[in-house]
Amino acid sequence: SPETARRPIRDLPDELISQIAAGEVVERPASAVRELVDNALDAGARQVTVRLLAGGVRLISVEDDGVGIPPEELPVALRRHATSKISNLHDLESVNTMGFRGEALAAISSVSETALLSRTQDQASAFLLDARSGELRPAARSRGTTVEVKELFFSTPARRKFLKTDATELAHCVEAVRRHALARPDVGFAIWHEGKLVEQWRSTLETADTADENRQREALDRRLSDVMGADFLEDSVAVAFKLGNVTVTGRAGLPDAARSRADQQFCYVNGRFVRDKVLTHAARSAYEDVLHGQKQPVYALFVEIDPLRVDVNVHPTKIEVRFRDSREVHQAVRHAVENALAVPRAQALAAAAA
Numbered sequence: 339s340p341e342t343a344r345r346p347i348r349d350l351p352d353e354l355i356s357q358i359a360a361g362e363v364v365e366r367p368a369s370a371v372r373e374l375v376d377n378a379l380d381a382g383a384r385q386v387t388v389r390l391l392a393g394g395v396r397l398i399s400v401e402d403d404g405v406g407i408p409p410e411e412l413p414v415a416l417r418r419h420a421t422s423k424i425s426n427l428h429d430l431e432s433v434n435t436m437g438f439r440g441e442a443l444a445a446i447s448s449v450s451e452t453a454l455l456s457r458t459q460d461q462a463s464a465f466l467l468d469a470r471s472g473e474l475r476p477a478a479r480s481r482g483t484t485v486e487v488k489e490l491f492f493s494t495p496a497r498r499k500f501l502k503t504d505a506t507e508l509a510h511c512v513e514a515v516r517r518h519a520l521a522r523p524d525v526g527f528a529i530w531h532e533g534k535l536v537e538q539w540r541s542t543l544e545t546a547d548t549a550d551e552n553r554q555r556e557a558l559d560r561r562l563s564d565v566m567g568a569d570f571l572e573d574s575v576a577v578a579f580k581l582g583n584v585t586v587t588g589r590a591g592l593p594d595a596a597r598s599r600a601d602q603q604f605c606y607v608n609g610r611f612v613r614d615k616v617l618t619h620a621a622r623s624a625y626e627d628v629l630h631g632q633k634q635p636v637y638a639l640f641v642e643i644d645p646l647r648v649d650v651n652v653h654p655t656k657i658e659v660r661f662r663d664s665r666e667v668h669q670a671v672r673h674a675v676e677n678a679l680a681v682p683r684a685q686a687l688a689a690a691a692a
């Protein structure tokens with residue numbers, strides 16, 4: 339109404355800014371798990387262990403054996419827009435790390451009780467930082483980082499109310515790790531819930547093997563069957579295709595392996611799991627002639643493209659991307675899957691004719 343008293347414009351307090359921003363980044367425990375595993379991988383981890391209590395609501399602990407954080411930088415890691423991953427626009431445009439916005443730890447720690455425990459190669463001891471109190475003290479662990487997130491959304495009850503049962507939140511957390519695990523057969527992953535091992539995906543790659551293409555392909559196949567189910571390798575064909583600037587690899591399920599739900603469709607762009615209409619549409623259209631009705635194909639597709647031709651800075655969670663030339667990407671993915679399916683299809687036709 340015209341009677342409304344005008345209030346002065348003021349800067350929001352920092353903590354409130356983080357809590358508002360946290361709404362975009364951390365929707366539920368699985369979003370925090372995803373961000374923390376992103377960080378572990380960016381730190382060069384070879385083994386990532388996730389421990390959860392009550393579906394991640396009471397505790398998320400992500401432990402890695404990566405490069406670690408020196409004690410003087412622990413408080414900086416928690417600050418908004420503080421990152422070690424980019425420092426200028428050029429870095430942003432060619433970013434090859436999972437993170438770069440410097441938002442996740444700030445967001446997570448503003449809506450939980452967070453502690454960072456870390457040790458770099460050069461330190462004689464690890465250090466533990468309690469985010470709330472700011473207390474920093476020596477602690478024990480080997481090289482790497484453990485981030486502990488307790489009582490997620492304890493200070494934002496509106497958000498906490500949207501959480502589902504522990505079992506559902508746990509399933510989302512496992513799914514978040516699964517998405518990472520598919521893309522990184524060189525890293526071992528383990529998920530514990532309430533003290534029980536829920537999933538474990540071991541790495542079959544030695545550091546020395548990572549340059550060997552055959553060993554890499556074997557490791558990926560092994561990881562695909564560990565994560566997608568033992569039948570997946572038999573029920574799918576290898577995808578390997580290049581069109582212009584776009585390379586597509588991975589595996590595409592045979593039409594018979596299709597499901598009623600689209601819950602086994604994994605697309606990656608430069609190693610990052612993405613949800614993208616261009617990619618899912620392209621993949622589905624490759625099955626146009628062989629899949630009828632509402633059947634959903636199964637696949638894990640890895641798209642590699644010049645970082646300058648894709649913008650990952652579209653959304654805070656970076657699950658969406660924007661391609662500079664989406665027609666080219668669509669064609670590449672469609673042809674990649676069509677070509678892969680053509681071989682078993684020709685065999686089936688020949689068998690039927692015989």
Ligand code: ADP
Pocket residue numbers: 373377378381402404405406407415416420421422423436437438439440441442443444482483
């Ligand atoms: P971003 O990943 O976008 O840089 P984050 O808030 O997730 O932002 O993390 C802030 C910084 O803290 C990172 O840039 C990195 O330097 C450091 N960091 C976070 N997690 C880890 C980790 N597990 N190991 C080593 N450094 C980490």
Ligand code: MG
Pocket residue numbers: 373376377436437438442443
């Ligand atoms: Mg991050």
